[in-house]
Each structure stands twice: as structure tokens, then as C-alpha cells.
Amino acid sequence: MSQLILFNKPFGVLSQFTDRGTQTTRPTLSTYIDVPGVYPAGRLDRDSEGLLLLTDDGKLQSRIADPKYKMPKTYLVQIEGEADVGSLDQLRQGVRLKDGLTRPADVQRIDPPDLWPRDPPVRYRKTVPDCWLQLTIREGRNRQVRRMTAAVGLPTLRLVRWRIGEWILDDLSSGEWRKAPV
Structure with missing residues (x-):
């Protein structure tokens, strides 16, 4: 078995x-x-x-x-900056990366999740806001979520995979x- x-x-x-x-x-x-x-x-x-x-x-x-099986993978993503409608729409439509256009992602802004402390902790900057996204992709390119958020001007600070299928x-x-x- x-x-x-x-x-x-x-x-x-x-x-x-x-x-x-x-x-x-x-x-x-x-x-x-x-x-x-x-x-x-x-x-x-x-x-x-x-x-x-x-x-x-x-x-x-x-x-x-x-x-090829397109199994959905859901991530909780802490990003630097404020995710606005435009940046979320870009992620939903697919983002052009150096290795081509990504498949559309399911994404929404979420409240900060109740997670374990990270060691080392994420660096915080008083003058730069951050927020959390829940993002689901159906492909698996190298460092894809980080590259997608960076491509829309929202660098990833913390990335937690929450669900696979x-x-x-x-x-x-x-x-x-x-x-x-x-």
C-alpha cells in the first residue's frame, strides 16, 4: 500500500x-x-x-x-506593498515572465493568517506597507510565485504553501x- x-x-x-x-x-x-x-x-x-x-x-x-496534471497549489504570500485591483487582475490574467506567460492564477487579498513564527523573522520596514495574498497556481515553474508577484511590483517577503490538490x-x-x- x-x-x-x-x-x-x-x-x-x-x-x-x-x-x-x-x-x-x-x-x-x-x-x-x-x-x-x-x-x-x-x-x-x-x-x-x-x-x-x-x-x-x-x-x-x-x-x-x-x-501536465495541473494540480492546484495554494500559497499564502506576504508581499511588500499594497495589492491593488490592477496588480491582482494582472495575476488573474497571467503574468509575462522571462520563460513565457504564466497560466492565470486565482488570487485574493486576505487578512494576515495565524501562522507559526518564521526563523529568521521577515524583515519589516516602517515606511513600506505589506499585505497577504492567497494565490493558487496550476503549474510549477521555478520560483514561480515569487517571480509573478515581483513582475507586478509586489516582491514576496514570505511564502507558505498551504494546499496541494x-x-x-x-x-x-x-x-x-x-x-x-x-
Whole structure:
């Protein structure tokens, strides 16, 4: 029977079990998860947090990670600046990046979510406002959400993946994991 693990990846942790090619040791999945035979279904950048799915089922891994399946991924995004109707509409229509036009995103402004503290904390500037978005994409380009918000003039300060398809982070604290039904 297939295994599926939901993991709340902390900021600064690599989405792999080993750290190759660097002089310094960085935290990896092996710091948190000791389950043999599971591998990440997709990636979550080191400077992003939140839901990472791991499985031992190659077909399930492909269904989750392969962009051809267009599995929705929802992020809570703290941005620098105020998201106005124009910038939100740009995200909803698709944003032109160096590697082409993105698919349209579902996006809305939200109240600041009740999340765990980030270590290190996000830098705050007294003279520059920030706000939060809930943004759902159906593709998975490298650093896509960060590049999309930057393209509309709203740099990302904090990025938390909250949902992948039907799987949601819910009450998992940073660094915790649990098995889920497949």
C-alpha cells in the first residue's frame, strides 16, 4: 500500500534528504523525517515554507508533481506593498515572465493568517506597507510565485504553501509531519 506524508517544511530546509555540493551542512528532510523509501513529490524552495508531500508511489508522485496534471497549489504570500485591483487582475490574467506567460492564477487579498513564527523573522520596514495574498497556481515553474508577484511590483517577503490538490497543511506545526490516506 502506498504511503503519503504531509510535511510542514520550515524555512531554510532543503526539499531533499541529502545536501550535496556545499561546504556547509544545511538542514534537509532527513533532519525531520525518518521514513524509508519516501521521496518528495515536487519541490519547495529553501526560502519557502509549508506543505511538502512525500510518497513511495511513483505514479502518485508524478500526478502531484508533473505540470501536465495541473494540480492546484495554494500559497499564502506576504508581499511588500499594497495589492491593488490592477496588480491582482494582472495575476488573474497571467503574468509575462522571462520563460513565457504564466497560466492565470486565482488570487485574493486576505487578512494576515495565524501562522507559526518564521526563523529568521521577515524583515519589516516602517515606511513600506505589506499585505497577504492567497494565490493558487496550476503549474510549477521555478520560483514561480515569487517571480509573478515581483513582475507586478509586489516582491514576496514570505511564502507558505498551504494546499496541494486535496491535501492541506491545516494544524501541522513547522517541522511536523503526518501520514495521510492516499
